[in-house]
Every structure is written in structure tokens, then in C-alpha cells.
Amino acid sequence: MSFLGIAGELLLTAGVLVLLFIAWQNVFNSWVLNGQQNGAASQLGKQWLENSAPAPSSSPGASGGSGQASVGPDAAIPVASEPANAQPIAVIYVPRFGTDWKRTIREGTGDDVLNSPRAGVGHYAKTGMPGAVGNFAVAAHDTGYGSTFLHVQNLRLGDKVYVQTKDGFYTYAFRNYQYVQPTDVAVLDPVPSQGGAQASDRILTMTTCNPPYHTVERLISYSVLESFSTTPPAAIASDVG
Template sequence: MTDREDSAGRRHPATRAKPRHKVSVVGVIGELLVTAGVLVLLFIGWQTWWQSSVLAAQQNSAAAQQSKKFLDEAKDAPTPTPTPVATPTNTAGGTKTIDYGPPPVMKAPGAAQPFAVIYVPRFGADWKRTIRETVDVESVLNSYDAGVGHYPGTAMPGEVGNFAIAAHDTGYGNTFIDVSKLQVGDAIYIQTKDGYYTYRFRNLEYIPPTAIQVLYSVPQVKGAQASDRYITMTTCNPPYHAQERIAAFGLFESWQPPSAGPPAAIASEVGGG
């Protein structure tokens, strides 16, 4: 490399070209991993928030349609309102209820068939979901028109024993993401073609994924003969992870037939509200 002269005859050192950086295999792999990580985070964000918010709206709409179907069936085949057998009594939730006698219990439906709508005011004034038979991931828990599945072999709504259901906490509608926010005495309403079943939340428990004892007839008590009507709601925990499960337990409070109308707390949501 030689020096250069300017117009006045002065010589200047030649400018050396900057050496080119060598591209290393490790560097390329690192950049690819960073890019892949960003894409994964974007996908998780899309699945958790955007996709789930869209799916939640669809599940809510499907539940409204199912609720209306129950009301239409009641109009086509009206059932008389049972005569109350007791005067109103104060409940744990601070409300008054009328005893319409033993609640009717339906037969278990076929796999993936819708049979109930669940309302939990603590999850939002307009929150509702369809309950289908089985907890199959693809046909029930991930579906746009359900979101909540019923554990086969556990009790049906109003039946003595444990009515056990499950749903995702995050993704596919974020159905049970607020289970941990339940407070003692919170109402859990189940609407079926036979009427409305009210349960009251009692307590939460954090359990490993293998803890099937929460599905026993008397939750957590193996071999016990149930004399009460329970509800158990299960989901993954903590949110965005699945290392463990959270189980919410409740106890049956009352039942009322379609002809008596829905409980006041959900009256505006029943039938498509």
C-alpha cells in the first residue's frame, strides 16, 4: 500500500481499509436463538391475551345461547313451581332462599355434550360459560363454545356427592384465571334445563397435578359416603404455568325451578344478557 500525493505535492499516508468482521457460527446461532425467543414471547402474548380475549367472548356468547335454549325449552314444556316446604331462611351469603324441595338430578350426558351454564359473579358481572361432559382438551377445554368440562363419574348438578369441573386458567379463554380471587360465601350458579342450582364457595387448596382425591365423592376423603352436595372447580396454577393445580370447593345451598325465574344476581345475564 503506497502513500498518496495531494495537488500541492504533499504526501499523505494511505488510508488502510477496515478489516471485515468474520462471521462466526456461534454468533449466527446466538442471533437465531434471540430471534426465536422473541417470536416465542410474541406467540405466548398472542395466545394468552389476544387469542384468549377473542375466545372468551365467543365462549361467553355460546353460553348465552345455551342459556336461552334452556329458557325456550322451559316455555315449550312448562313445569309447575313446586310449593315451598319451608319459610325463607338466612344463608351464609346473607340472602334469603326458599326451599323448593330436593333438586332434580339429570342423567350424565354423552361425551362433549353441553348440559349446563355456569355463572360466577366474582369473575365478572357478565361472565358465563357452557359446561360440557368430559374434560377432553380438544373437544371441550380448548373449544370456542364451551371452556368448562365436567369430570365423568362425578356428581351432576344438585346430586349428592361432588360435582367436579375443570377449565384452563390461561389461554383458550382464560376461563378460570380468577379462581384464586374467590372469597368465602361467593355464589356459583349452575343453570340447566331443570332450573338453577346455587353453590357457595368455601375454600381453596393448592395441589399437585396427580391429586385425584379432590374428585372423591367427599373431596379429599377417600371412601367416604357423601351426604352433602359439593362443587369442585380445578385449574392449573400459577397463571401461565402448570406446575401445580388449584382446587376451589363449594357447598350446595339451594335450587329453584325455571318457573321461579333465575336468582336475582344473574337475572340480567340469563337467556343472552
């Protein structure tokens, strides 16, 4: 066999191996991590629920029923302090992504969080925390490593996103999308893309790559806090308890 023939076969073999690796990374490995990340979030959510104190009969800013609180700028919504890197902050539930879909949000957006079998979603350091006035911003992969935010583009106006912390459950409602360049960090501002503006809303910003399997741009999803409750919202009660 000629040198060119051997070289051609080697290149063909290398190409097949590359394709197999891509398939393994984005399909099989992602499927495995999806199950692990989902299981870890389920375990943490149930642990927090079991350890939570009974809901107070009344509290500042309460609007009645199951410890539910209003969400005006001056409402007494609990806001935790920012933890150390890779520490758990919350469990996020998005029914639009699947009836059993959930993930742990950990501090930081490095590989130790986004690629972790016990996380999948990372909190941008120095942005707000759940329930805070301003911008609680998180990131996750769209494909690979669990394909956590693969279905962000399926969100529809008013869809609920639930965020559970040790304090309780924050209910956000999806508002709108934005497509930006990867370098556009202004989406992390307290008022997204409005540098210097005074925040009044309590926003959840979810960022991921777009389109799937590419990193050409970023898909940004914005949701606004509707309510806080010390008990699980009905839509996810069976999934948490």
C-alpha cells in the same frame, strides 16, 4: 459475518418468535376465545330458559316461592343423567369473575372441551351431576384458551356460583380452597379427599392450574349447594333472560 454471529441472530429471532407465540396464545387468542365462550354460554342459557316448562305450584321438597327447593340429603332436587362426551351439561355463572362472566360446562376434560370456543369448562366423568349428593367436579384452564378460571383465587367465603341446566338453577356458595399436587385425584371423591366416606353435601368442585402460567400444582375451589329454583336467581336474572 461469522458462523457464530449468524447462529446468534437465528437464536435471537427464534426467541422473539417464541415470545410472540406465547403472547398470542395467552393474550390475544385467549381474549378472542373468552368472547366466543361467553357468547356460546349466553345463547345456550337463554335457549334453555325459553324452552323450560312453567314452574309447578308445588313439589316434594319445596320450601316456597318460585319453585325453590330445599337441599337436604332427601330433597327432591332434579339431577340429570351424565351425557355423552363433549355434550353440554350446564351454564355456570360466577359474578365474582365479572358481571357478564359465564361458560358452558360440557362432558369431559379433554382439549375438545377445555380448548373449545363453545365450552371452556369440562365435567370430570364419573363425578356427580349438578344438584346431586356428592361431588360435581369441573376443570378449566387458568391461562390460555379463554383463561376461564384465571380468577378462581378471587372467590370469597359465601360468594355465589350459579349453575343452570335444562331443569333450572342451582345456587352454590363458596366454602374453601385447597392446594394439591396434579396427581391428587382424591379431590374428585364424593367427599373430596375423604375416600370411602359417605357423602351428604352437594358439592361443586372447581379445579385449575396454579400459579397462573404454570402447572406446578392445582388450585381447588369447593362450594356447597344452597338452593334450587326453576327461575333465575335475582343476581343473574338480567344476564340470563
